[in-house]
Amino acid sequence: MGQAMAACVEADPATVLAARFDRPDLSGEGLIDRDAALAAADVVIDFTTPAASVDLARACAAKGGPALLIGATGLDEAQIAAIIEASAKVAIVRAGNFSLGLNMLLGFVEQASRQLGPDAYDIEVFEAHHRRKVDAPSGAALMLGEAAARGRGVSLGDVAKRGRDGITGARPPGEIGFSVVRGGGIVGEHSVSFIAEDETLTLAHSARDRGLFARGALVAARWVAGRPAGHYTMGDVLGFSQG
Numbered sequence: 367m368g369q370a371m372a373a374c375v376e377a378d379p380a381t382v383l384a385a386r387f388d389r390p391d392l393s394g395e396g397l398i399d400r401d402a403a404l405a406a407a408d409v410v411i412d413f414t415t416p417a418a419s420v421d422l423a424r425a426c427a428a429k430g431g432p433a434l435l436i437g438a439t440g441l442d443e444a445q446i447a448a449i450i451e452a453s454a455k456v457a458i459v460r461a462g463n464f465s466l467g468l469n470m471l472l473g474f475v476e477q478a479s480r481q482l483g484p485d486a487y488d489i490e491v492f493e494a495h496h497r498r499k500v501d502a503p504s505g506a507a508l509m510l511g512e513a514a515a516r517g518r519g520v521s522l523g524d525v526a527k528r529g530r531d532g533i534t535g536a537r538p539p540g541e542i543g544f545s546v547v548r549g550g551g552i553v554g555e556h557s558v559s560f561i562a563e564d565e566t567l568t569l570a571h572s573a574r575d576r577g578l579f580a581r582g583a584l585v586a587a588r589w590v591a592g593r594p595a596g597h598y599t600m601g602d603v604l605g606f607s608q609g
Contacts, residue, residue, distance in 0.1 A: 367413035367437070367576055374580035381584065384408075389418070400425070404432060409587040413437040413579075420448045427452035433590045435583055436460040439505030453597035459590050461600045462505020464582035468556060468571045469600040472513040475558045475569055479517025482567070484540035487560040489514050494547035494555040502546045503528065510558050511542050 368386070375383045385403035386396050404410065404425065410432055412419050419438040426434050436449065439462050449460060463469070479489065491514070493507035503511075508522075515522040520540065527543045537543075547555075554573035559566055573579070582600070589603045 367579065370576045370580040371411055371413065371583060374577060374584050378584060380588065404429060407432045408591045409433045409435065411435045411437070411583050411587055413583075416441040416445045420445050420452075423449045423452035423456075423458060426458075427455040431456055433457040433587075433593060434459070435464075435586055435590065437462075437464055437579070437583060440501030450597050453595060455595050457590050457593040457595055457598065459586045459598045459600070459603060461586070462509045463554075464579045464586060464600065465506075465554075465571065465573060466582045466585065466604070467578070468506055468573075469582070469604055471556070471558075471569060471571050472509060472601070473606055475510055476513040476517040478558075478560055478567065478569065479514040482560045482562075484518060486562045488537060488541065488543070488562075490543045490545060490559045490561060492545045492547075492555070492557045492559070494549070494552050496551050496553070497549050499548060502548070503544045504546075504554070504556070506554070506556050507544060507546075510556060511544065514542055514558060 368388075372383055372386060375381050384406040385398050387400045387403040388394070388397055390400070400422075410422065410426065412422055412435060414422075416438050419436045419441070423434060423436065426432060434456060436458060441449070449458060452458065461469070491503070491507050491511050493504045495504055511522050511526060515525060518540070522542065525540050525542050527541050530543070553576060555570075557568050557570035559568045586600060586603045590598060
């Protein structure tokens, strides 16, 4: 993702790649010290790990900038809380997926969930990624589950079923299930199915190239530059968040 992001920025005449940095123990052509990179940039785009993202958010907050995009997935509640705390001092856009198409899909899923109630429709979220992805379900799958739960006015934590094995018993009404595939070089497949006795509606998104995530992140970077401190989502970037 770092390479895809750098290529996308360099191809855009409206943006400049100010610096690239990585872990302190890594060195390479064009990489500089993190503090020097923060001083040179208006926005930092981060696709690393939860722990590294939290550390970076705290560093940006301590300096009062630059603004930050976080694309790491697999964050726990404490890590999310730390990022939200940092956003009181710096503008942060955090998303489990920066694809513009997938973020539009979130809106469709929420609307469908509002109309297709749990009395008749079961919801299943499916996702597939390459063998190297370390967290499951994916951040985007959880975003889709949250959108479905939000449409039904419930908490995802109360209705999520993240795995089935053995004698599980009948499916309870309102459950939101997750299915996961890991293999090969799959970039990213996501779908949400609304399954009734007599019909199935499936809303889906397929990623064919990591460049699409970079393009979405660049849209978000341009949007967040100069914004006041706050914890933003791609819904804010695309203009359809409530409140």
